[in-house]
Amino acid sequence: MNTAALEKSPYLKSIVDQFSQYTTVNLVRLLFLAPLSVVKEHTDPTLALEEEKSMIRLTIPIDNNEGVEFFLNDSLVPMKVGECWYLRLSDPHRIANNGSTNRINLTIDIIPNDNIIGIINDSMLS
Numbered sequence: 001m002n003t004a005a006l007e008k009s010p011y012l013k014s015i016v017d018q019f020s021q022y023t024t025v026n027l028v029r030l031l032f033l034a035p036l037s038v039v040k041e042h043t044d045p046t047l048a049l050e051e052e053k054s055m056i057r058l059t060i061p062i063d064n065n066e067g068v069e070f071f072l073n074d075s076l077v078p079m080k081v082g083e084c085w086y087l088r089l090s091d092p093h094r095i096a097n098n099g100s101t102n103r104i105n106l107t108i109d110i111i112p113n114d115n116i117i118g119i120i121n122d123s124m125l126s
Contacts, residue, residue: 012106015060019108023116026055027109030062033097041071041094048090049112049120056116059085060106067099086120 006013006028016028033039047057061081070077072093079085087093097103110116 015106016108019058019110022119023113024111025108026111027107029107031105031107033068033095033103035067035097035100035102037097039095041092043092044089046090047109048088049086049117050088051090054090054112055109056086056112057089058108058110059087060108061103062106063102063104065097065099065101065103067097068103069096069098071095086123 002013006016012028012030016025019025044057045051046054048054049056059079061079061083064079064081068079070079070093072087072089073091077085077087095103
């Protein structure tokens with residue numbers, strides 16, 4: 001169910017609507033990470049294509065800075081503003097914002113289907 005805040009953000013709503021054309025959107029959030037903050041290493045066991053009856057999280061950086069470091073399996077993931085990322089978050093991951101501004105990501109949790117799986121698989125080939 002769309003919130004009033006999403007309805008007041010036509011651009012963000014248009015992004016969510018794009019994904020709604022392909023699959024069921026379950027949860028949409030803006031995640032903020034303040035300067036000099038850390039999200040300790042953790043796993044999200046249900047956020048992976050490989051998990052049965054899972055959901056996946058798509059991450060779109062909106063505002064970033066050079067000090068943001070996102071690690072998945074101890075490898076730095078070079079997410080740039082405006083890119084859309086699927087990451088297997090059932091694997092260990094952590095985030096540090098060593099910069100002086102907020103990191104803001106749009107996250108969209110979706111139920112994967114053949115359409116989305118095909119898009120993800122095609123993007124890994126290019």
